[in-house]
Amino acid sequence: MAKVALYVRVSTHKDQTVENQLIALREWARAAGHTIVAEFADEGISGTKGRDKRPALDAMLQAAVRRQVDMVAVTALDRLGRSLPHLVQLAAELEALRVGLFVRNLAMDTSTPAGRLMFNVMGSLAEFERELIRERTLLGLDRARRQGKRLGRPPVPAETERRIAALLGAKTPINRIARLTRVSMSVIYRVRENMACTA
Structure with missing residues (x-):
């Protein structure tokens, strides 16, 4: 039978406990004849947080990488994550490691x-x-264009561009120009290119 890691999570400490999840998973493992080799619990952590903010999830995945477990068990998918793409990514990572997932x-x-x-x-x-989100985004952008709304960043005022050009002419470092004019580096590079074209 399989070497199983149990993963449990609750969002708040106040009125939730991981104990009920652990009891249910221990009973399942015992009935299935599996050996529990580790239990990982993230307490007081939202399922929307990534692996870097969930130490127990990270430790569980590291155990999977080290081949210490054959299967990961959770009580429900929302214990692993809240978004479907995130859940699929986690499940795919386990599948690539040849580690089963029991929900x-x-x-x-x-x-x-x-x-x-x-x-x-x-x-x-x-x-x-993902396709629905992309389609909604494109439709929203198209509607905004038809309504005459300007998309993207607002244009840099001509006065700011003249100041950037003057600072470039005075050989001021680009990172200093960005701080002084509060514009992005790409704007400064564009002004510099325009200066080179008109020189």
């Missing part, structure tokens, strides 16, 4: 053909979500 409330086990099918459906849904 108790879905009875999903990616070490089985049915579980892999469910994972692939999740991946398709994540891709669909």
Whole structure:
């Protein structure tokens, strides 16, 4: 049977505890004949946080990389993450390491053909979500253009461009010009290119 790591998470300390999640996962592992080799708990941490802000999640994935576990078990997908693309990315990372994922409330086990099918459906849904977001963004930009709204950064005032040109002419370092004029480096480079073209 598999060497299993349990991962649990709660968002707040106040009225939530990881203990109920651990009890449910321990019972599942015992009934399935698996050996629990580690338990990882992120307490008081939102599921929207990335791996760098969730030490237990990071430690669990490191254990997977070191081949210390064959499977990761969670009570629900939202314990791993809140967004579908993030969840799919995590599941894909585990799959690449040949580590199964068991999700108790879905009875999903990616070490089985049915579980892999469910994972692939999740991946398709994540891709669909990304396409919908992209389509909405493009439609919003198109509507703004039709309404005559100017898109992108506001233009740099001519007076600021003249000051940049004067500072460039005085051989002032670009990073200092950026601080003095409060514009991006790309604006300064554009002014410098224009100066070179008109020289």
